[in-house]
Amino acid sequence: MKQLVDLAGVFGYISLLTVGGGMAAFPELKNLTxxxxxxxTFPELMHYYSLGQLxxxxxxxxxxxxxxxxxxxxxxxxxxxxxxxxTGLLTFGIGRLWTHLGKWPWRASVQRGxxxxxxxxxxxxxxxxxxxxxxxxxxxALAIVVFGLLMRTKINPAIPIVASxxxxxxxxxxx
Amino acid sequence: xxxxxxxALPVAPPPSLWRLFLGFFIMGSTSLGGGVIAYLRTxxxxxxxxxxxxxxxxxxxxxxxxxxxxxxxxxxxxxDRLRGWPGALVAAxxxxxPGASLMTAAAFVVGIGGDDPIxxxxxxxxxxxxxxxxxxxxxxxxxxxLYEIADYVFVAVTIVLVAFLHVPVLxxxxxxxxxxxxxxxPRSGTAPHAPRHKDPEHHDPHA
Numbered sequence: 001m002k003q004l005v006d007l008a009g010v011f012g013y014i015s016l017l018t019v020g021g022g023m024a025a026f027p028e029l030k031n032l033t034x035x036x037x038x039x040x041t042f043p044e045l046m047h048y049y050s051l052g053q054l055x056x057x058x059x060x061x062x063x064x065x066x067x068x069x070x071x072x073x074x075x076x077x078x079x080x081x082x083x084x085x086x087t088g089l090l091t092f093g094i095g096r097l098w099t100h101l102g103k104w105p106w107r108a109s110v111q112r113g114x115x116x117x118x119x120x121x122x123x124x125x126x127x128x129x130x131x132x133x134x135x136x137x138x139x140x141a142l143a144i145v146v147f148g149l150l151m152r153t154k155i156n157p158a159i160p161i162v163a164s165x166x167x168x169x170x171x172x173x174x175x
Numbered sequence: 176x177x178x179x180x181x182x183a184l185p186v187a188p189p190p191s192l193w194r195l196f197l198g199f200f201i202m203g204s205t206s207l208g209g210g211v212i213a214y215l216r217t218x219x220x221x222x223x224x225x226x227x228x229x230x231x232x233x234x235x236x237x238x239x240x241x242x243x244x245x246x247x248x249x250x251x252x253x254x255d256r257l258r259g260w261p262g263a264l265v266a267a268x269x270x271x272x273p274g275a276s277l278m279t280a281a282a283f284v285v286g287i288g289g290d291d292p293i294x295x296x297x298x299x300x301x302x303x304x305x306x307x308x309x310x311x312x313x314x315x316x317x318x319x320x321l322y323e324i325a326d327y328v329f330v331a332v333t334i335v336l337v338a339f340l341h342v343p344v345l346x347x348x349x350x351x352x353x354x355x356x357x358x359x360x361p362r363s364g365t366a367p368h369a370p371r372h373k374d375p376e377h378h379d380p381h382a
Binding site for chain 2 (some may be wrong): 014015016017018019020022024025046047048050051052053054055056057058059060061062063065066067068069073076080082084085088090091092094095096098099106108109110111112113114115116117118119120121122123124125126127128129130132133134135138139140142143144145146147148149150151154157158160161162164165166167168169171172
């Protein structure tokens, strides 16, 4: 029981640090789960993290693995609720507040202004991703092919993405 | 009076709660390779047409400036717009359930991959593909959201701050955001920064 309370406290706190993406909270996640509470070792944490990259959905669902390793299914459930609910309620409330501003003239200004910033953030995300992901001719070619395909067609992006993964496997097998 | 934020694209009527859950569950199950935002745009704007680009970017800006995972925040905001609080709940559940179940299961399976050569090769492939995907979404959103030279300047400054100077996203957002909002501030009488194309009244607060 004490363990579940600790899990809830730690992951509730960590969720508040995830401003601008889950990775923002990673240093504190490592500190608390590995160094303070010894729930996982650092290699285990990295293992779950890289596994989480393979899983679909939000990138930090790997917190469920830590909860499950510490306290089984209840652990996973407690961690997920603690990680998602507080920030979720905050977002919900702010979203409602924003909608209620209705025809307040500054609302359109904020939309226009932050719209440009948001486009910049997507572009910055692509650059950061490219730096880590594009290492050789194969990865560059994959990125270009997926880009061309998705610009010209309306297929579900998961299809070319899974295909890219398979190309990665084939290249490994050829070596 | 037009309805707010629904004028630019033909937007489909709001889905039932079940359809909403299913839509988010499918996006939550297929969004591989990072950049869930890209899958969300493809699904919400292009495929289901539940939101237009203006609303999507508006919700995205809120999501990114608040704590919480961007994909989860987006699901909550979009779900609430479409179906009220039950919509927010089922959208967030649909988005998180697939990944969360898989990662819970992973803790019970000893020796499952993630850092072995085969997983790494697969990950290398999907990460490369994801670069293409995120770039597509950047281009598509840019076409829709950028109207004048100043907007492109804000985009460029944001890119330099975040991708090259490694300024935390929150600070970049506040810094560039405040300038950009001031640039687009309401002017009395006319709307000098009204968009040149698409829906000319859409951004006019006095419409």
